[in-house]
Amino acid sequence: MQTFNPEQMMAKDRREFGEHGGVAPSISRSSTFTVMEPGTMPEIFQGEKGPDQGGCFLYSRHFNPTVDVLSRYLAAMEGTESAICTASGMSAISCTILQLCHSGDHVIASDTIYGGSHALFAELLPQMNIHTTFVDITDTAAVAAAFTENTRVVYTEAFGNPTLRVADIPSLTELAHQKGASLVVDNTFSPAIISPAMLGADVVVHSMTKFINGASDVIAGAICASRDFVLQLMDLHTGRVLLLGPTMDPRAAFDIIQRLPHLPIRMREHSRRAMAMAEFLQETGAAITYPGLPSFSQHALAGQLINEGYGFGGILTLDCGNGEKANRLMGILQNEENFGYIAVSLGYFDTLMSCSSSSTSSEIPEAEQMRMGLSPGLLRISMGLTGSLNERLDQMKRAVEKAGLD
């Protein structure tokens, strides 16, 4: 278990007040910013007086004061020097990869990642002559064998979507660095729980759409990395975030700023409930996957990587055997038991359920899905925080019986 305390780090960095002494920060919605002296403008453009140098803001696609506050809190949470927020998780991932890789470069990616990320590596990036080898990220020998002289990035999710495979971040860092490559980790499933940068990762990306925002009402992303990398992403000539333009709206930033302080409390509760549900389902003999269960094949590794006190995360999977049974169970859980919603996404305060193979992983060809252990009946459950836990366990018990899964 790690001793890094993301909660303490974030609290230490909270020093933002609103106008008139507001305890909530103000939203700075201006798209452009004025300067006192005309001579200051060229200096900002020449990279001499930007906000990052204690100078002036220029234009909100570059830096924005409210978005900057959120970026600072995220850097504190992940233990990185700096961070930059983006309009979505996908833009955080694509801008990071495009900044690190040029035409002719090579990526090694985990074969069990979010379907959109898989499509980016398997279908879009090859059109730019950036090619990816997909590997079982838990097989260190396979990762080592996949390097070519052009490998620039090793890409993985901390807990893989939806198989929950755990990436051995310290070992992957060592391998990547030996070969001069960067390790990029998507930490969407495990904010506060795992701190990839503290374990060696070079860049940590997030879909803040999920747990970090926690209310399923904002699409947002973040890139946490060194100050140098963030400045590269914002470079006036080649910065992928600045020039491709996935700018975060300051209003979205404000919403997330106000929810970030209770993220650690929420993660503890998501974990507590997911653990209880996993234990309960395991007792019924169900095919359950949850990193907190001692029966989980990588339980010991997960235990080494997590920060103390936040549990093993809010996501579990239940293999119902086939798609038909999974759909039957979801239908009963939503429409008869009021247990949660049939919806993609995760990290909401209510429970969300989806059948990954036909939804968020459907971009991945069937044969590859089978290889990565994603069966058509695999139900991904993002355990919410609402209702009493005992009531949720009862609802699940009845639904499993009614669906004929027991």
Ligand code: PLP
């Ligand atoms: N990374 C993971 C692990 C995801 O599950 C998702 C979306 O489901 C994304 C990235 C993409 O995030 P967004 O929808 O915010 O672009």
